[in-house]
Amino acid sequence: MIRRREFVMLLGGAAAAWPPVARAQPPAGKLVKIGVLVPPLFPAVEGLRQGFRELGYIENQNLRLEYRWADGPADRFNGVASELVGLRVDAIVSFSTPASLAAQRATRTIPIVMAAVGDPVGSRLVASLVRPGGNVTGFASVSPELEVKRLELMTQLLPNLKSVGLLWNPTNAPVAIAEAAVRQTAQRLGFAVVSVGVGSEAEFDSGFRELRQARPDGVLVLTDPMLLNHQQQIITFMGDARLPAMYAHQDTAKAGGLLSYGAYYVALFRRAAGYVDKILNGATPGDLPVQQPERLQLVINLKTAAALGLEVPTMLLARADEVIE
Secondary structure, rough: EEEOOOOOOOOEEEEEOOOOOOOOOOOOOOOEEEEEEEOOOOOOHHHHHHHHHHHOOEEOOOOOEEEEEEOOOHHHHHHHHHHHHHOOOEEEEEHHHHHHHHHHHHHOOOEEEEEEOOOOOOOOOOOOOOOOOOEEEEEEEOHHHHHHHHHHHHHOOOOOOOOOEEEEOOOOHHHHHHHHHHHHHHHHHHEEEEEEOOOOHHHHHHHHHHHHHHOEEEEOOOOOOHHHOOHHHHHHHHHHHHOEEEEHHHHHHHHOOEEEEEEEEEHHHHHHHHHHHHHHOOOOOHHHOOOOOEEEEEEEEEEHHHHHHOOOOOHHHHOEEEEEE
């Protein structure tokens, strides 16, 4: 594994060298309970634990993290979000727009910190990025512009690209907006577009059949927690069908996907811990602005490229933050 730009990642307890989080003091003499609403087995949540440790929180002493997750259709988050409210947690940290909306439906009083969402204003999670209002704030990590940027990177990898497939979840409203943006951009550039919506686990087989029959030159897998939960299934299909695919999450490229480009989610979760700490020490969620990622990460898997018979251009390799050999 080669690191082209120096990133130091904390996963599973490895040392990290992130900028220090602004220090406050955990509320004295109190066990703080934080609900965590994330995809199953999501490694980036380690950033949340690291952020709390840096701020003086010690799990099972003055901090308890209550994890809940859901898979499949977005409405499955409603029940687990209600569970967290029933536990009388002091705050909820959510990942993805469906999870954050479910948390918002479950409570208008418990603070909610979004570790990463799509369009928080368009989804009505917040009134504005500068002044969110209400009980929700956090970080926005997905935008139509970012999905279009992934298309641009794909054209650098595949200079003879003439058709592009889009694999996306139509039940996730911000993803639908992003799909429209990238589809229109692709068509304007003269590419044929094969848009395949997969809204549940039951729809993967038909979606895969459509992609296999259409055989686009490359596939963009749009950002979505349900698709992330099934990343290995998608990676396996793309390999078997010999379809070059680009993803949003760096973990997908590390798991065998061809390449990924998106937010560094470990760092976003770490920053979310800082926002929770501010709120526990008296800040109002509605007064804390929704922030954007400080950096985006490009990961290229040369093993997968070789298996697909692809040669990655030198200029694209030079841009990569991490290259897996």
